[in-house]
Amino acid sequence: MALMALLRCERIARGRYERTIDQAAYWLTYVQGDDGSFGDIYDTALSVVALKEYSDYCSGDVPVEEAVRRGKVWLGLYKPKDELEKVFKGLGIGNASMVERANVEGEGSAWKLFALKYLGKEVKDDANFKSTLSIALTLYATKDDRLLSELLKRQHLGFWGVKRFNTVEILDASHVEGFEMLRDVACRYIDMIKPQDDMGWAIFAPYLLECGRDAKLDLNLTALRPWLVAQIALLKDQMGLDNSREISFLLGKDDWGDFYNTAYVLWALRTLEIEGNYSEAERFLEESLEEGYPTYYYAQALKTFHVLGRDDLIERTLTIPKDYQNPDGGFGYSKGNPSGIRSTALVLDALEYCGIKNETYQKGWNFLRSVLFIEVPKVRIDGESAVLPNGTLLLIKDSKFVGQSNGTAKITGLDGFIAIYMPDGEVFAVDAVPVEGFAPNEEGGPIPPWIALPVVLLIAILLRLRKA
Numbered sequence: 216m217a218l219m220a221l222l223r224c225e226r227i228a229r230g231r232y233e234r235t236i237d238q239a240a241y242w243l244t245y246v247q248g249d250d251g252s253f254g255d256i257y258d259t260a261l262s263v264v265a266l267k268e269y270s271d272y273c274s275g276d277v278p279v280e281e282a283v284r285r286g287k288v289w290l291g292l293y294k295p296k297d298e299l300e301k302v303f304k305g306l307g308i309g310n311a312s313m314v315e316r317a318n319v320e321g322e323g324s325a326w327k328l329f330a331l332k333y334l335g336k337e338v339k340d341d342a343n344f345k346s347t348l349s350i351a352l353t354l355y356a357t358k359d360d361r362l363l364s365e366l367l368k369r370q371h372l373g374f375w376g377v378k379r380f381n382t383v384e385i386l387d388a389s390h391v392e393g394f395e396m397l398r399d400v401a402c403r404y405i406d407m408i409k410p411q412d413d414m415g416w417a418i419f420a421p422y423l424l425e426c427g428r429d430a431k432l433d434l435n436l437t438a439l440r441p442w443l444v445a446q447i448a449l450l451k452d453q454m455g456l457d458n459s460r461e462i463s464f465l466l467g468k469d470d471w472g473d474f475y476n477t478a479y480v481l482w483a484l485r486t487l488e489i490e491g492n493y494s495e496a497e498r499f500l501e502e503s504l505e506e507g508y509p510t511y512y513y514a515q516a517l518k519t520f521h522v523l524g525r526d527d528l529i530e531r532t533l534t535i536p537k538d539y540q541n542p543d544g545g546f547g548y549s550k551g552n553p554s555g556i557r558s559t560a561l562v563l564d565a566l567e568y569c570g571i572k573n574e575t576y577q578k579g580w581n582f583l584r585s586v587l588f589i590e591v592p593k594v595r596i597d598g599e600s601a602v603l604p605n606g607t608l609l610l611i612k613d614s615k616f617v618g619q620s621n622g623t624a625k626i627t628g629l630d631g632f633i634a635i636y637m638p639d640g641e642v643f644a645v646d647a648v649p650v651e652g653f654a655p656n657e658e659g660g661p662i663p664p665w666i667a668l669p670v671v672l673l674i675a676i677l678l679r680l681r682k683a
Contacts, residue, residue: 234304235526236269236273237276237277240265240266240269240273240277240279241264241277243279243282244263244266244277244279244282244616245616245619246489246619247282247285247489248260250289251285251286251288251289252286252289252371253286256295256303257288257300257303258291259286259289259290260290260303260306260307260309261303261306261307262286263287263290263307264306264307264333266279266282266283266286267279268285268624279297280306286307287307287308288357289385289520290304290307290308291308296317298317298319298320299317299325299326299489299500299683300317301313301316301317302314302317302319302323302326302327302330302454303326303330304331305317305330306334306340307574310334311330311331311334311335311336311536312336314327314330315330315331315336316564318547321558322344322345322346322349323340324340324354324355325342325348325349325350326352326354327344328353328357329352329353329355330339331354331356332345332355332356332357333355335561338356338357338379338620339354339357339662340353342599347366348366350360350362350365350366350544351366354366368632370376370513382401382404382405382407382408383401383419383422383557384421384555384556384557385397385400385401385556385587386398386401386402386425386426387556387557387560387561388556388560388587388645389401389426389565390560390564390581391560391564391567391580391583392567393580393584394560394583396585397538397587398426399423401426402425402426402427403425405422405423405428406428408422408423408530410431411582412438413434413435413438413439414438414439414443416430416431416432416434417434417443417444417446417447418443419438420432420446420450421446421450422446424450424454427628430450432447432450432451432456432681434447435446436460436461436464440472440476440477441465441471441472441476441477441479441480442470442475442483443478444461444464444465444473444480445461445465445479445480445482445483445484446479446483448461448462448465448483448487449483449486449487451486458487458534462484462487462489463485465480465482466489466491469498470495470496470497474499474503474504474508474512474516475508475509475511475515476498477499478500478512478515478516478518478519479515479519480496481493481496481497481500481519482515482518482519483523484524485523488524491570495523497523500516500527500528501518501525502522504516504528504532505548506535506538508549509548510536510547510548510549510558510561510562511544511558511561512541512552512580513532513535513536513539513560513562513565514536514562514564514565515565516528516532516564517529517532517533517568517569517571518565518568518569520532521568531571533552533573533575536575537575538550538561540578540579541554542580542583542620543551544559544578544579544580545558545559545579545582545583545586546558546559546562546579555584556583556586556587559579559582559583559585562575562579563576563579563580563583566579566611581680585671592604592636594606594634594646596626597623599625599626599627599668600623600624601624601634601648602622602623602624603622603623603627603634604622604638605622605636605637606621606622606634606635606636606637607619607620607621607634607635607637608620608621608622608623608624608632608633608634608635609633609635610624610626610629610630610633611630611631611633611653612628612629612630612676614630614661615651617629626650627650628650628651629650629651630649630650630651631647631648631649631650631651631652631653632647632648632650632651633645633646633647633648634646634647635650
C-alpha cells in the first residue's frame with residue numbers, strides 16, 4: 216500500500232519519490248518467497264498489485280515482471296478460506312467477477328468496494344463504516360465528500376490511526392537526564408502542531424519555543440486556566456518580555472482553582488520571585504494533598520513544595536507516586552492506568568528538580584529507556600556463518616541478491632550481507648556487513664542505489680511496508 220501511495224505522489228511531484236519507489240519495489244522482490252508468495256494471501260495480493268502498477272506506470276529501473284508472474288501463479292493456485300480471501304485473490308489476479316461474487320460483511324466489505332473500483336467497476340455504498348481504514352478504502356471507491364470530511368477530522372499531527380509516540384511526549388522525555396538527544400528528534404515534527412485558538416497557543420507555546428519556533432504569547436487571559444496564564448508569565452520572563460499583565464491577572468484572582476492550578480501558579484510566582492502572601496494557597500495544598508488525582512498533579516506538587524522549602528510535604532507527596540508506579544516502572548495518567556511516556560517523564564523531571572534519585576526514580580528511568588531505546592545486538596561471526604538472533608540476513612554475491620536467511624547464514628564467498636534486526640517483527644536496525652567486500656556492478660559503475668540502501672531510508676520503507 217505504501218508503494219501504491221508513493222506512485223500516486225510521484226505523478227504529482229515528478230522526480231521527488233523516484234528513488235524511494237525503486238527501493239520499495241526492490242525490497243518487495245527481496246522478500247518474495249520461493250513459492251512466489253509474499254507471505255499470506257493479503258500480503259501477496261497487495262504486493263502483486265503494487266509491483267504490477269510499478270511495472271505498468273513507472274519508468275523505474277527495477278525488473279519486477281517475473282515477481283508479478285510468480286505472485287499471480289501462487290494466487291491462482293491458492294484456495295481461499297473465506298469470503299474476504301476471495302476478494303483479495305480476485306484483486307491480485309485481476310478477476311472482478313470473483314470479487315463481485317464474494318459475500319463479505321462488516322468492515323471487511325470496504326475491501327470489496329476498493330477492489331471493485333480498482334478493477335474498473337463502478338460502486339455505490341451507504342454503509343456507515345467505523346474504522347479509519349474502511350473509511351479510506353470506501354472514499355477511494357466512491358469519492359464521497361462525507362467520507363473525506365470524516366477522514367480529515369480524524370487526522371492528528373499529520374497521521375491517521377494510533378501513533379506510538381507524539382512530539383509533545385518525546386519533548387517531555389527529553390527533559391529527563393539521559394534523554395536530551397530526543398529533543399532534536401521531536402523538533403523535526405514540531406511544525407505539525409498548529410494551534411487554532413488561545414488555549415492551543417498557551418498549551419503548545421513552550422514546545423514551539425523550545426524547538427526555535429515563534430509562539431503567540433499575547434493571549435486573552437480570561438479564556439485560559441490559571442496555570443496556563445502562569446506558564447505564559449514564565450515564558451515571557453525567560454524571553455525578557457514584559458509579563459506584568461499576566462502577573463496582575465493572577466494576583467487579582469481570589470483563588471486559583473483546584474489542586475493542580477493552585478500548585479502550578481504558586482510555583483510560578485515563587486520561581487519568578489513575586490512577593491505576596493501565599494499562606495492560604497499553601498494551606499489549601501497541604502490540606503488537599505491526598506491520593507486520587509492524576510499523576511501529573513503530584514509531579515507539580517513536588518516542584519511547588521521544593522520552592523516553598525516544605526520538605527515535610529515533599530516526603531508526604533513521594534509516597535503517592537510510589538504507590539501509583541506500575542510494575543514495569545512507568546506511570547499512567549492516574550493510578551492503575553497503563554504506563555505512558557509523558558506521565559513517567561513528568562514524574563522523573565519533578566524528582567530531578569527536587570534532587571531526588573531514589574528507587575522510584577530509577578525504576579521510572581529504566582521504563583523510559585526500555586520504551587524509547589532498544590539494545591541492538593551486533594552480528595556475531597561464528598566460523599563460516601553469521602549469527603543475528605531475531606534478525607534477517609540478506610545475502611549479496613557478485614553484486615546481486617542471492618537469498619535471505621533468518622538468524623544465521625553461511626557467508627563464505629559473499630560480497631557481504633545486509634543485517635536487519637527485527638525483534639517482534641518490528642524493524643529496529645539495518646547494517647551492511649562486508650565479507651569479501653561489496654563491489655561495483657558488471658558494467659563497472661557504482662552499486663545501484665537500491666542495493667546500497669541508505670540505512671535510515673531503508674528502515675522507513677520497511678516500517679511502512681510492514682504496517683501498510
